[in-house]
Structures are given as C-alpha cells and as structure tokens.
Amino acid sequence: MPTPERTKIMGVLNVTPDSFSDGGRYFDHDAAIAHGLELLAAGADIIDVGGESTRPGSVRVDEAEELRRVVPVIRELAAAGAVISVDTMRAKVAVASLDVGAHIINDVSAGLSDPTMLTVASEMAAPVVLMHWRGYLDRASASFHYDDVVAEVIAELKTRIDEAIAVGVEPGNIILDPGLGFSKNAEHNWQILAALDEFANLDHRLLVAASRKRFISTLLSPEDPKLAEESAKDQATAAISALSAKAGAWAVRVHEPTTSAIAAKVIAAVATHDTQAEAPEPEGQA
Template identity: 55%
Template sequence: MGVVNVTPDSFSDGGRWLDPDRAVEHGRQLLAEGADLLDVGGESTRPGATRPLVVEELDRVLPVIDALVAEGALVSVDTMRAPVAAAALERGAVLVNDVSGGLGDPGVLDVVAEAGAAYVAMHWRAHSDVMASHARYDDVVADVVAELGRRVDAAVAAGVDPARLAVDPGLGFAKTADHNWALLRRLDALAALDLPVLVGSSRKSFLGSLLAGPDGTPRPALEREDANAALTTVAALAGVWAVRVHEAGKALDALRRFVVDLVLGVDTAPAAAGDDLKDAVDYGRVVADVVDAVTSEPVDLIETLAQRVADVVLRDPRVEWVETTLHKPDAPIDATFADVALTITRSRT
C-alpha cells in the first residue's frame, strides 16, 4: 500500500504532494515501483495535528482519487469521516482505511456496509492532539488485540462484510516506541482475530529514535527508509496481508532478497573458560561468508544455495553442525503466500 499524503502537514512529507497534479504523479511513481494499492489521505494524523474541515479534506482527496481511478489504479481512502468515505467510494475507491476503527465517526461503518466496500480498522484511542496521554496499557499486545476485536465486532454489527475486513495494530498511535516494538515482536498475536493484517511503520518516530545519532538526535523522517525496508521483511515473514509504505521500491527490494536464519552447534566451554576470542566462533566472519555465498554465482535451486551456505559455515572447525533456513518471500509462485522457506541441517559427521 503506497502512501499519497495530500496534506500540508504530514510528519514525513507534508506539502510535497498537496498540489493535486503532483499527488497524482506521485501515485503513478508508487505504482511504477510496484505498489498494489494507493492510500490517498487528506488529514494528517501526526502527533499534535489540527484537523481540517470536512470540505478541505474533500477538496484535497477527491481530485486525486478521480485521476488515479481513471488511470486504472486501485485506490483506498485514508479517512475517519463518513462524508469523505462516502464521496471517495462513489468516485471509485475500493477500500476505506480508517485509523480510528470507527470510533472517530461511527457513520463510516454504515457507509462501508452500504457500499459493500473493504475496510481496515486500525487500533486507535484518541485524536492526534491528545493521543500521547492515552499510551497506557496493562499488556499492550493483549490490550490492542482485545480493543481491535471490539472494533471488528462493531463493523460486522453495522453490516460490513467480514470477508472484506482487515485490521491494523496502529503503530505510533497512542503508543510509545516500546509499545511499537512489542507489537512488532508479537504480530502473530493478531492471528486471534482471524483477519488480514496491515502494518504501517514507514518513517515513524520510533524508527528515528532507533537510528538516532551519537548525540541522541533522531534520524530525520526521510532517512528512515532502509530501516523500514527491514521491517517490511519482518512483517512479510510474519504473514501480514499488506504494508503501508512511502517508498514502494525499497520495500519490494527488501522482499526480493533472501533471508537467512542460522543455528550453529558449537561447544562454547573453551571460550567460556578462557574468555579468549581465539576460542570462539567469529560470528561477524560467519555473516560475511554467508553474504558472499548468497550473492556469488547464481543458482537455480534454493536447495543448492542452502547447501552452499551450510558448507561455508562448516569451514570453521569449531562449528560441529549448522541448521540453515533460507526464506524467499518473493518466490515466483502464482498464489498468495507470506513466505517460502527451506531448512536443512548439516554436520561434520
């Protein structure tokens, strides 16, 4: 899902695409990079943002939706207002991405149900100007799953087709950085809702904090894409339905690569007893050798590549056995899937 912010004040690219023609061109670029769906929004939800009038939001998004739909794009509208959702669906949008999960304006659920549209319910507690004060949880994962479950129940009760529902854990919305990381570690917990999952981590402040400089200054929003590409891969391996990104190309590049997991069988007693690096496996060297193995001469079979990786790891005499798992999230298979992986175990004996 490629982000098209038609706003003057979004945290990452506010004003860059406010002009409708520029927003449409940006949408075309996202499609060219490989985005499947364009999420057009006219209201910034950054912390402290002031809400635009409904007429302002409509004036921002409708010309862009009209143009992109006319060119054959699949378009979602990022709104928590029923009048905006209704107008966008009438103009050809196929999905309403509601960051409030129907709490901001319950009428959105009625609009989606009547139109037979798809709907993403995000976990949300309060509007941007006060949401920071609501970042209190007993157990953030359990609480988010439970609260999202209630929003799903409300959507179904309003008549939204359960087969056209998805959920979003709402990273950054009434959540601290620690809350976000906890949710990312436990994306599997959302499986209890038995619905597709959308994850939106792109350029958010917790990535800026993760990448902060030596003086603690957060990395600027436009310089967080590489970290988000890594999270895109994590999300794909966790089986999410979609990721919401500002740069589709980098996210897809990450998915087109192999992900390698290694488990090494090593007798650590000598290193532990002597506290001497010469008795320990040089894990940095292992990683470098594996990267060389994966990026060297191409092969046709994942089985061949897995064996090559195992062979280079076993060059270190301290490694007694190795379990190698190769993930290929972008395998050339004509089906919907999260990941293709092969695991082999090889030993010296």
C-alpha cells in the same frame, strides 16, 4: 503446494501541507497525481490517499477541505487503473471517494471518530481498515498506558471487529492495523512488531504501517531523532516490511515502495520453497 500470496505494498500519498514525513510535497493536485503514478511505477500495489494529517498535534481540517484535497486525486488515479484506499475518518469523504473509484476505506479511528463509517463500509461492501486508536493524538484521552500492550491492543481491536460485523460489514472485508505510533511509545511499538504473528492469526487481513515513524528515527538517531536520514528510515522500514511479510501481513503501508516491494518478494520466494511443514517425518522417529 500453493504459492503464498506476496504481501502487498500500500504507497502513502499525503495530499496535505502538514503530514509528518512529506507534508506539502504533494499538496498540489497535479503533483499528487504525478507522485501517485510514481508510487505505482516503484512497486506499490495500492495507493493510500489522505487529505488530513494525523501526526501528533495536527489540527483537523473541515470536511469540505478534505473532500477538495482527495476526490480529484482519487478520480484521476483510479482512471489510470490504480487500486486506491482513502485514508479518512469521515464517512462522507469515504463515500465520495468510493464513488469516484476508491476501493478501500482506511480509517485510523476504526469507526470511532464518525459513528456512521462502519455502516458506510457495510452498505457499500467496501473493505475497511480498522486501526487501533485511543483518540486524537493531541488529546489526553489518547492514553499511552498499557499493562500488556499486545493483549490490550488485540482486545480493543476485537471490540471494533465485533462492532463492524454487528452493522453488517463482511468479516472478509475487515483489515486490521495495530496502530504503530498511535497512543504508543517506542517500546510499545517494538513489542507489537515482535508479536505480529499474533495479529496475523486474528482471522482478518493485517496491515502494518511503520514507515518513517518516530520510533524508527529514535532507533537510528537516539540523540536527536530529527537527524535521522530519510533514506535510512526507508531502509529500516523495508526491514520491518520483511518482518511483516514473514508474519503473514496482507500489506505494508510505506512512503518508499521499492525496497519494501523487494523485501516482500524475497519473503514470498522463501515461503514458496519452504518445505519444512510438508516434509515427511524421518523413519524411526516418533
């Protein structure tokens, strides 16, 4: 039987002063490049480089500043052999990043923030992550109301898939992200995680990005989520990585790759030895 492909590990590299988890740590280009190499050494298969925070209440940076933050870092890491995704909502930033060696566009707005993004993905034949998005998190339009969060997120993702294909994006280049933490409360996030099989069955690669998000902190420290230890959040993230890998996710996006890489390897090893689906039916049973 074929060996199941191991879920990939996408390491987070925020070249920002204000990201929710590690803002400011890697804002300097040299520090960012060094951390990118550390992520690779720790088990990351892909480095996701972003120059703009998407945390609730964050203020957008201008395009020139976003380019200044990410392009030199992507250039150096790509030269070192890293597979890079660029975390951006701007088509011009995506183009500049692909030009210096990025491979994947990771757009948390799924092309809604910049209407030319999907055309860029098509013209440059780049894989593109389409995340479920209901608007910027500092705006009331980023609605948290759902009657059926799983069904509605899937339906809204299908609309973005159709739009991408309509402008020429190859279906095989579409990667879906259910958008944990974006216009969703903790209950919504857990419901989505419980239904990952449904997202994995949408005929496109699935990316799960839960790392260190507030709903994890709330689980670990209900009285005051800010008191949740980073190491504990990473352990919880690794558990979610295992669940994602078991569901068939293509990749998980994490801040700390080591434990999630181990989790993905374990799930892949178990899947390799799972003979249940191929086992012959016992004689005498219908």
